[in-house]
Amino acid sequence: MTKISHITSRLELEGITLPNDFLNQTIEVLTSHESVRGFQPKPLPEEMFEAIITASRSAPTSSNLQAYSIIVVKNEERKDKLARLSGNQNFIREAPVFLIFCADIFRLKYVTARQEYRFSADTLEMFLLAAMDASLALQNAVVAAESLGLACCPVGSIRNDPIAVAEELNLPKGVFAVSGLAIGFEREGVRRGVKPRLPSQVTVHVETYSRDDLDKYLNEYDQTMISRRTYDGRRVSLAGEPEKGGIEYGWCEHTARRCSRPETIAVSASLRENLKQILKEYGFSLK
Numbered sequence: 001m002t003k004i005s006h007i008t009s010r011l012e013l014e015g016i017t018l019p020n021d022f023l024n025q026t027i028e029v030l031t032s033h034e035s036v037r038g039f040q041p042k043p044l045p046e047e048m049f050e051a052i053i054t055a056s057r058s059a060p061t062s063s064n065l066q067a068y069s070i071i072v073v074k075n076e077e078r079k080d081k082l083a084r085l086s087g088n089q090n091f092i093r094e095a096p097v098f099l100i101f102c103a104d105i106f107r108l109k110y111v112t113a114r115q116e117y118r119f120s121a122d123t124l125e126m127f128l129l130a131a132m133d134a135s136l137a138l139q140n141a142v143v144a145a146e147s148l149g150l151a152c153c154p155v156g157s158i159r160n161d162p163i164a165v166a167e168e169l170n171l172p173k174g175v176f177a178v179s180g181l182a183i184g185f186e187r188e189g190v191r192r193g194v195k196p197r198l199p200s201q202v203t204v205h206v207e208t209y210s211r212d213d214l215d216k217y218l219n220e221y222d223q224t225m226i227s228r229r230t231y232d233g234r235r236v237s238l239a240g241e242p243e244k245g246g247i248e249y250g251w252c253e254h255t256a257r258r259c260s261r262p263e264t265i266a267v268s269a270s271l272r273e274n275l276k277q278i279l280k281e282y283g284f285s286l287k
């Protein structure tokens with residue numbers, strides 16, 4: 001069997017050959033991305049951190065509104081608390097730096113009032129815009145960190161308990177923690193190789209959306225993930241429901257089970273059921 005698990009480039013994994021002219025360092029870094037969940041107890045050199053933050057702040061931002069904020073957490077106690085609030089994922093404690101990327105309309109409200117206008121942009125669109133700004137800043141940080149030989153892992157579980165996180169980080173109304181990012185020097189032996197993605201025919205559409213051969217490609221991806229043993233020991237339990245016979249446990253079964261049990265995606269009930277309410281309380285009226 002091919003040793004898929006330790007392939008470190010998506011180009012190699014998918015057998016894609018690019019001419020040397022197009023195989024620059026940026027493409028190499030992007031196609032070698034892997035989320036890494038284990039870090040050495042070693043701080044980041046200050047200038048390395050500066051490079052990451054500057055790259056992060058250079059991400060495109062809707063209308064140059066810069067509707068995001070990054071909270072830099074290095075304090076051990078605070079990291080421990082945030083780890084506990086984020087599903088107790090230990091790699092958050094291990095990482096020397098934990099960044100929290102927030103959607104931020106507090107500053108826009110402040111500026112609008114400062115210039116003596118009434119803020120009327122507390123719309124759903126504004127929340128989406130701010131969440132996208134925060135996400136783009138996060139992704140630039142990922143690329144910058146990986147290009148410097150560091151490793152990282154985004155942490156969506158920072159949204160498990162938005163109120164406790166907001167209190168811990170002293171977030172004003174209008175600031176919502178969208179995702180964390182643990183960054184550090186990886187521990188040896190924690191990589192598994194780049195994770196296979198759905199075939200491009202499924203996620204990339206030419207000119208118009210296509211569902212052609214969807215089942216064929218889904219079956220193909222299932223086989224890839226099964227042969228990589230991705231879900232060994234990670235099956236979503238059917239909680240008392242009888243197992244269906246003859247079902248292969250691949251990406252489709254795993255994903256369908258998760259989507260039928262939202263608690264396996266968003267662990268906290270407050271996030272699943274009350275997010276809209278929490279966002280409203282936190283200054284995003286989502287009109």
Ligand SMILES: Cc1cc2nc3c(=O)[nH]c(=O)nc-3n(C[C@H](O)[C@H](O)[C@H](O)COP(=O)(O)O)c2cc1C
Pocket residue numbers: 033034035036037089153154155156157158179194195
């Ligand atoms: C917004 C976002 C939130 C995520 N949250 C978590 C998380 O809380 N814990 C975790 O272990 N991985 C988290 N991940 C990492 C994903 O599991 C990972 O990106 C995905 O499985 C694909 O693997 P790869 O990044 O190694 O290619 C998150 C990724 C994203 C983009």
